[in-house]
Amino acid sequence: xxxSNSLKASVxxxxxxxxxxxxxxxxxxxxxxxxGRPVVIKERFTKLYRHxxxxxxxxxxxxxxxxxSILRCRRAGINAPVVYFVDYTTHCIFLEDIVQSVSVRxxxxxxxxxxxxxxLVEKIGEVLAQMHDEDVIHGDLTTSNMLLIPGAEHxxxxxxxxxxxxxxxxxxxxxxxxxxxxxEKAFLSTHPKTETLFERLLKxxxxxxxxxxxxxxxxxxxxLRGRKRSMVG
Amino acid sequence: MTVVIGFEGxxxxxxxxxxxxxxxxxxxxxxxxxxPGQGFLPGETAKHHRSVILTVLQEAxxxxxxxxxxxxxxxxxxxxxxxxxxxxxxxxARTVAQLWGKPLLGxxxxxxxxxxxxxxxxxxxxxxxxxxxxxxxxIAYSERRYRIFGETIDIAVGNCLDRFARVIKISxxxxxxYNIEQMAKKGTKFIELPYTVKGMDVSFSGILSYIEDAAxxxxxxxxxxxEDLCFSLxxxxxxxxxxxxxxxxxxxxxxxxxxxxxVGCNMRLQEMMGxxxxxxGARIFATDESFCIDNGAMIAQAGWEMFxxxxxxxLLDSWITQRYRTDEVEVTWRD
Numbered sequence: 001x002x003x004s005n006s007l008k009a010s011v012x013x014x015x016x017x018x019x020x021x022x023x024x025x026x027x028x029x030x031x032x033x034x035x036g037r038p039v040v041i042k043e044r045f046t047k048l049y050r051h052x053x054x055x056x057x058x059x060x061x062x063x064x065x066x067x068x069s070i071l072r073c074r075r076a077g078i079n080a081p082v083v084y085f086v087d088y089t090t091h092c093i094f095l096e097d098i099v100q101s102v103s104v105r106x107x108x109x110x111x112x113x114x115x116x117x118x119x120l121v122e123k124i125g126e127v128l129a130q131m132h133d134e135d136v137i138h139g140d141l142t143t144s145n146m147l148l149i150p151g152a153e154h155x156x157x158x159x160x161x162x163x164x165x166x167x168x169x170x171x172x173x174x175x176x177x178x179x180x181x182x183x184e185k186a187f188l189s190t191h192p193k194t195e196t197l198f199e200r201l202l203k204x205x206x207x208x209x210x211x212x213x214x215x216x217x218x219x220x221x222x223x224l225r226g227r228k229r230s231m232v233g
Numbered sequence: 234m235t236v237v238i239g240f241e242g243x244x245x246x247x248x249x250x251x252x253x254x255x256x257x258x259x260x261x262x263x264x265x266x267x268x269p270g271q272g273f274l275p276g277e278t279a280k281h282h283r284s285v286i287l288t289v290l291q292e293a294x295x296x297x298x299x300x301x302x303x304x305x306x307x308x309x310x311x312x313x314x315x316x317x318x319x320x321x322x323x324x325x326a327r328t329v330a331q332l333w334g335k336p337l338l339g340x341x342x343x344x345x346x347x348x349x350x351x352x353x354x355x356x357x358x359x360x361x362x363x364x365x366x367x368x369x370x371x372i373a374y375s376e377r378r379y380r381i382f383g384e385t386i387d388i389a390v391g392n393c394l395d396r397f398a399r400v401i402k403i404s405x406x407x408x409x410x411y412n413i414e415q416m417a418k419k420g421t422k423f424i425e426l427p428y429t430v431k432g433m434d435v436s437f438s439g440i441l442s443y444i445e446d447a448a449x450x451x452x453x454x455x456x457x458x459x460e461d462l463c464f465s466l467x468x469x470x471x472x473x474x475x476x477x478x479x480x481x482x483x484x485x486x487x488x489x490x491x492x493x494x495x496v497g498c499n500m501r502l503q504e505m506m507g508x509x510x511x512x513x514g515a516r517i518f519a520t521d522e523s524f525c526i527d528n529g530a531m532i533a534q535a536g537w538e539m540f541x542x543x544x545x546x547x548l549l550d551s552w553i554t555q556r557y558r559t560d561e562v563e564v565t566w567r568d
Contacts, residue, residue: 049508182432
């Protein structure tokens with residue numbers, strides 16, 4: 001056990017040579033090269049506030065889930081970064097670096113035409129429908145977790161889904177409904193006055209998914225649950 | 234100079250508090266405690282409140298050294314909470330307001346917690362974790378609303394703790410959560426429990442049913458002690474709460490955390506949140522049990538803010554409601 005402790009304590013060589021580009025709540029993201037290719041290394045670091053067993057089990061589970069969901073998406077033809085390597089001792093995932101991309105969040109915030117926004121949300125709806133039809137629940141849908149490769153034509157919006165750390169596999173409409181609910185809340189709180197735009201996203205989702213009626217029904221139920229919470233236990 | 238009296242009784246605590254321009258003049262309270270293994274029901278809770286509220290009201294005035302004429306406004310909890318207790322307290326507030334000829338003000342219970350936390354700690358613009366038996370929300374102020382960034386999609390964390398306490402028959406005196414906290418300190422073995430975070434939200438009903446089941450199985454075969462279960466439950470629940478708070482902080486770019494609500498008294502939760510804050514270079518704010526736990530002064534404080542910015546509740550509008558979202562109120566007293 002002493003050996004694995006020292007493995008965790010020392011920073012792996014590849015991280016020492018990498019360039020830190022972002023520190024989130026759960027992971028640090030670095031830029032590096034791996035086998036001659038540009039990669040992004042996502043390192044899930046230890047959260048000191050958690051009991052060590054909670055931390056270890058949770059971190060390992062999230063790393064595994066992330067990789068599994070990305071692979072499942074890719075097999076179904078949904079755009080997600082290529083996974084090159086996973087280091088389970090340090091909880092690092094080596095992913096394809098989506099160069100010159102911008103997050104959908106930043107893209108919307110930088111000001112776009114209404115027509116472009118409409119086309120964008122329709123594309124998002126389509127991609128989410130594909131993902132849910134594969135029974136992949138993202139678990140943390142926000143506009144920061146969708147990347148846009150700009151410069152593409154109006155009809156060819158190139159969207160890449162990232163950050164599958166909270167994802168899991170489920171066929172239940174309830175889970176898909178909650179997934180959309182998480183996006184709705186994140187979308188509306190980040191981008192003010194976009195209710196109609198989000199409606200369009202959902203319409204596109206419904207049109208693209210074979211299993212959507214049950215999911216939308218569950219979404220409506222979950223929305224109500226939030227508003228009319230019973231305070232009695 | 235503005236003096237506001239606040240009446241609070243949305244759950245099993247009945248409190249009356251008086252605030253004068255940010256100074257807490259009095260804050261007496263009583264708690265309805267049920268025998269181990271039993272929760273508190275609305276009808277009996279209301280009966281308890283009815284039996285003590287006038288005594289507590291008199292105490293509040295006496296401790297503050299004030300008479301009814303000195304009061305400028307009567308604030309009460311409009312909701313959310315349990316129906317019968319809320320009605321009991323509202324009836325007294327309405328009667329007293331009419332007797333004394335003072336304006337009435339219906340206050341949102343959650344906002345009461347937030348405003349009291351802000352007053353006591355002087356936190357400027359914190360991410361608020363509001364955790365109690367009835368509520369679990371992560372709130373941040375933005376453009377005249379206390380916006381809910383994350384919350385429980387089923388039961389509150391305090392409710393999860395209270396119901397677990399019932400299963401293993403932990404005493405409800407002074408509160409089940411307090412006793413779980415003391416037992417947890419003696420726990421040594423960690424039992425893995427379901428951990429459920431969905432985006433910015435959390436879910437507790439799964440972990441509750443799991444641990445209720447585990448309690449029966451593992452305690453009867455002596456695989457672990459009740460202390461171990463308390464310890465494991467706290468570590469898991471609180472890690473989930475710290476995680477969603479941290480996500481909200483990252484989302485909002487916030488450097489302050491304020492913990493309010495009864496579960497906020499828990500020192501382990503405060504400790505864990507403190508470690509998370511230290512890692513981010515953020516500050517943590519918390520209050521002691523006189524203000525964490527439901528009390529009258531917090532309603533008075535929120536009422537004071539509302540009254541000073543021009544709010545008043547007409548008698549016809551002084552109903553109560555069990556369901557009252559924190560973001561429904563327009564926070565006109567902040568910019």
